[in-house]
Amino acid sequence: MNPGPRSLRRTRHDEPTALDRAALAARYRSVRDASVRLAAPLSAEDCCAQSMPDASPTKWHLAHTTWFFETFLLERADARHEPFHPAFRVLFNSYYNAVGEQHPRPRRGLLTRPGLDAVHAYRRHVDARMEEGIASGALEPLADLVELGLQHEQQHQELILSDAKHLLAASPLRPAYRDDLAAPPRRPAPPLRWQRHEAGLRAIGSDGAGFCFDNETPRHTVFVHAFELASRPVTNREFLAFVEADGYARPEWWLSDGFATACAEGWRAPSYWERRDGAWLEFTLGGLRPLDLDAPVSHVSGYEADAFARFAGARLPTEAEWEFAAAAAPVRGNFADAGLLHPAPAPPEAGSAPAQLFGDVWEWTQSPYVAYPGFRPAPGAVGEYNGKFMCNQLVLRGGSCATPAGHVRASYRNFFPPGARWQWSGLRLARDAR
Amino acid sequence: MNPGPRSLRRTRHDEPTALDRAALAARYRSVRDASVRLAAPLSAEDCCAQSMPDASPTKWHLAHTTWFFETFLLERADARHEPFHPAFRVLFNSYYNAVGEQHPRPRRGLLTRPGLDAVHAYRRHVDARMEEGIASGALEPLADLVELGLQHEQQHQELILSDAKHLLAASPLRPAYRDDLAAPPRRPAPPLRWQRHEAGLRAIGSDGAGFCFDNETPRHTVFVHAFELASRPVTNREFLAFVEADGYARPEWWLSDGFATACAEGWRAPSYWERRDGAWLEFTLGGLRPLDLDAPVSHVSGYEADAFARFAGARLPTEAEWEFAAAAAPVRGNFADAGLLHPAPAPPEAGSAPAQLFGDVWEWTQSPYVAYPGFRPAPGAVGEYNGKFMCNQLVLRGGSCATPAGHVRASYRNFFPPGARWQWSGLRLARDAR
């Protein structure tokens, strides 16, 4: 429902920024350029269309992230700031009620005007002023907000990819986002092993080192019961067994809402799977490819993930279990910067560390997205509604093959309604320790 | 619901074509070029978006009219014809079941691929082969079908304009289709006079001179009761009186379905009217303009037309009354070629002839769109379903400011569901003769 960056970092005044101006300028330029690069393989038409209300046009992503800097940085830093275009305040506001009206979300694809060129001009205009403000020091008091804007933009970078994939799949031509995209390496998935974790009091949430969104705070104590976690995500081969066991027609494995959704939507396999001439294919950003049975399953909803886990005699992990297991792992993996933009089979095991915690696929947890104990929304429009999406959604963890490298961490909380499946979302099994 | 060219001409083998090859080639080129010219002010993004299921993207219109020539002419004339792209057969089929599958209508706006450039290449490819076939005489046996394809394309030319207007109005920027569009002349509307017609047996339907669509046939006898017809269409000033009399909230003037539709849709005035700072504006292809009170009201549904007529103590004419009254009038008026693309006030009266029967606005009649007595659909796919839209629609007559000059005639039957209002549709009052 709300695929945008729905949780914004709380400004922490007690922690001075370490970025000097030059570093901030470089980082600003780097993140902003990445968005433009992601849009480059798409035509103006591709950038304008909206394939469903949950997705947004690329052009809208490009403009909205710019609107963020104009509204929360330039207007705030300079009371005499002249807006690039007065109507953009409404057109490219996502859901900040304190900032005013919004263009209706399901009609974003009808905004053929302003055109893509005008949006790029808007970006250049704002970037020039932002870079001036960074260079002059005028934005120094708002450095935390600049960083927030960049983190926000990185979230939209992943959405540019997921939304473009959904759009391109709507054409019977099944066009690739990039024809030159390398396919992931083929290799056998390692066998699934269970890794045991004992019961105890654990601390979860941001440890205060580096940036975090406010929904990761405060760090707090939870009691975690003994559990076991799978050494790698569920693969397409494993999920195919569920499909072939008629799993989509067996209510005993499903949540009641999930089964109703699967029936209403006619789900028979993960999103983007297609059966042609007896073979399973999957649509990727590189076009249609044979289904890689060793790669992690992706584009399953939380409902499908939960049903699969039940079919497998296991369950989804809680977010606390996941975070505790991941806390010591290095944040490395198949992120967007690897250039595959598709999940890859787990590498051969090297030691006992769980594989693919980060990157490849977002992992559904069984945890509803709720406020941490002691959570306080930030004041003002930036922090407006930090909690307003904390209902009817589940937490996902770990980032995906479309997440910018460096964007996620063990405490990072992504969230989607349990029926969403246009992200690169998969699952990792858990079970109670015996 | 079905804004495309839904009625196709019956091939009349008894009437040899008078067009020689050169004339046909010139006409082909002229009509085909006109479509490209109409699309020229629109960006690739404008040409791709679909603002509602009833409307189609410009790109789709450009491709579908080309598909017509490829499917019904090139494939038929040459069994070895290689399709430009095999998928286009499905993508750009509108509703011809005999030709095969169709892309779902409400999802036409998601076809960012093929891009606009590819569609223009498709047009050039088909045009080259069509022109070869015309020049070589290979298409001579199918000359009637060529003409049908051109008439079909002219219908889509009007839809390009109505659909683009609807799309542009969806942007809060209210962008003009063409900024350089001249506004119609300002002049007072002449007073409304009633013109009496006596009762009698009348013949309506195509008289066989020149092209017609099959729904205009056969010419047949009807008994028409004595009636009076207004000397000009209803003006915006007259319609404003209905608005100001709270007409949209007074069920006694409305058809039951009409009142329910007006409530459900929140209608308060004709489509494209906007009230800003106490003044009425209207959105036109030239952008937002003050409402011209002397021009014919346009963009009203059949329901609104009927309610207004009741409010005015009159009624809509039947299509037989309209055709009988128009039979002797010259087919002249404010058509698309005049370049206004907007209704103009009626010219000062010159004699007793009714004004603006042709051009300016399509005139709603009270006649449901049904088959004429003795109507026979043409065989084969071209004639497929000539009658399949003859349900739940009303006939409109006379053409509009967006109709290509030369396209309509007195016997021409346009039709839309009574709730449609994105065409330049207005009305002319009638009443029983006293």
Place this chain on the structure above:
Amino acid sequence: MNPGPRSLRRTRHDEPTALDRAALAARYRSVRDASVRLAAPLSAEDCCAQSMPDASPTKWHLAHTTWFFETFLLERADARHEPFHPAFRVLFNSYYNAVGEQHPRPRRGLLTRPGLDAVHAYRRHVDARMEEGIASGALEPLADLVELGLQHEQQHQELILSDAKHLLAASPLRPAYRDDLAAPPRRPAPPLRWQRHEAGLRAIGSDGAGFCFDNETPRHTVFVHAFELASRPVTNREFLAFVEADGYARPEWWLSDGFATACAEGWRAPSYWERRDGAWLEFTLGGLRPLDLDAPVSHVSGYEADAFARFAGARLPTEAEWEFAAAAAPVRGNFADAGLLHPAPAPPEAGSAPAQLFGDVWEWTQSPYVAYPGFRPAPGAVGEYNGKFMCNQLVLRGGSCATPAGHVRASYRNFFPPGARWQWSGLRLARDAR
């Protein structure tokens, strides 16, 4: 959409009533009692439930017909009339805006209060006052309105039956309305013959003898082209051939809206047909019975009727054709008073007269329901909106096995949207004369 008595008779002041008080009292009692008798086999629960928005609970029919007499007779005749219950004015108003608010139609089934007993008390209360008024002569000036109220009640009597059938069919128990209902006689349908009618000017509409609704007026001239009409309605056997020819999946025989409706609703056969263990059954007011292949097909929509006609190489008649053919026939047939409440096979032919024009099944025509030339709605609330349903509906003719005997005539115009099929609606084929 509006299954109630939607067209009300125009009071004709030029025609003095011939009924003396005693005769009027007898007729009043007879019609009012018939409603109560029809409701008698139904439990209070049956009388309260509403199986779809188009249908109404029996209790509502019993109350609404009474409301008519209270509102249009008792209140009008006596300014000091005390309403039986003030809330009933809203609860049992169907759609007379001039009379005030209405209870939302789709929520009529939630009116468990007032209970059935209270509604019967309401009937007795109003009947006593009506009978006083008739006896005393106080209602004499409104005798036409009394007759209108009785005709209105007869229309609702048919609806009590059709709506109860629809409700009972919603229970998997398939309970009978009356277990003791005799099945129609079994006999072979006579062969279909075509009866030719020459072209010419014809007068249709009420001839002024006896009661009529205002939509039958004025009698007027039409030119009818030469045509042929089938000697009897289409039988279940004939319609079964359409079903077995996969007719519901063949778009070439259907109106476009009809095919879309059939797909959306999952139609595979006429309403109330069920296939069990390889045999076709039909649900009747007497319960589930084997399908009688010789009886007229019933419970088909206008869309199915039109598609069948096309499949059969014929068409539906116009209402003018039907009325002209029926004008000389005696109004006799299988009406509700025959006690079958189900269509029966045509009797053996006796002479050349067409069979079953009256009774058995309402016959769909191809004629949209529109105003006759010169039609004038009656003034005031009774005549309110005589024309407001004249849109998106088709005319049916002849009455059915559920119509009270004496209620219909050759000029009688019933009307329903083309998708309605919970009435006993069938069809008779027509074709252009060769």
Place this chain on the structure above:
Amino acid sequence: MNPGPRSLRRTRHDEPTALDRAALAARYRSVRDASVRLAAPLSAEDCCAQSMPDASPTKWHLAHTTWFFETFLLERADARHEPFHPAFRVLFNSYYNAVGEQHPRPRRGLLTRPGLDAVHAYRRHVDARMEEGIASGALEPLADLVELGLQHEQQHQELILSDAKHLLAASPLRPAYRDDLAAPPRRPAPPLRWQRHEAGLRAIGSDGAGFCFDNETPRHTVFVHAFELASRPVTNREFLAFVEADGYARPEWWLSDGFATACAEGWRAPSYWERRDGAWLEFTLGGLRPLDLDAPVSHVSGYEADAFARFAGARLPTEAEWEFAAAAAPVRGNFADAGLLHPAPAPPEAGSAPAQLFGDVWEWTQSPYVAYPGFRPAPGAVGEYNGKFMCNQLVLRGGSCATPAGHVRASYRNFFPPGARWQWSGLRLARDAR
């Protein structure tokens, strides 16, 4: 969505039943009679209608609870058991897929057959056989299941009341369920005090003494942060301040889904509040009454509860906080057996114990309804899908004025989607300890 008893107790074989046959027979009779008494003020019509898909007819509740005993006890105890009516297995199954098909939930109100009398006969038939089985000892091995059936029936007793209230409110007559229902005492609500609870490890879930549903198991450890809980629920007076502060139009206090729901549904006040002539009334089972400003607010959704808490600068409690605070409190309060069937103002304070934890209103918590750590569904159809509703719902605690006395306890978990408001649902404020 699923207001019925959705979680069934796990049979605990390790705990022998203490009930001797006579006591079980008495309890069986007592619970079963209570249902019949609750239905007694309702007419057959009242018992048949269904006012929305979430609610069920009283008749259906009466039959479904009986179906439970027939299906899970009589059929299980005696393989030769003859069903009372074969169709009832489908008609009165709620959602047990393992037991077979179900009648579509939104169409329960169309089941006028079987009638109320037949359902009462069904109850008597099953009761006789149940009582025989209890007396003879044949049901002794299934005594836990008998108790489960009785607990299940008690849940439906509350639903009979909530569903009847919803139905009666649909009539403009606003009829009372019982005209003789005493109104609660009028008395001033005591001031709200905050009661502090320190942080620590706590055990929640059933302690194994007495009956519980399986969703209360296993008892397990949680870490609860320091918090404060209000001494009594929020009153109508307090909630009215939110209404008068335009709370329903202020997005900043709402969850995003909640605000969208409130707008779409047109909520302006709690359900059953009505404003007439400037005064607030509320519809109760005793009819329309002036709003008692001192009584706890009821019939608010979880969304409204959450928005009010934010408006009040507080939050909803978690279910662990609630249970910990309630664990030591006696389970006493205004339950259904008190005969008010409406919330009453809190009694004057006596000591520091929180008031009204049990009875009066179900209290929304902020806790999504999820499985407790280590939760295991029971095997077989009775335990089918114990977890299948654990999605998109919130937990409510404490029972209401419509809950049978003796049915709830501190560990009892009720659950509804956050938008539900036809139960007697209110809230108690909580906040983080300073």
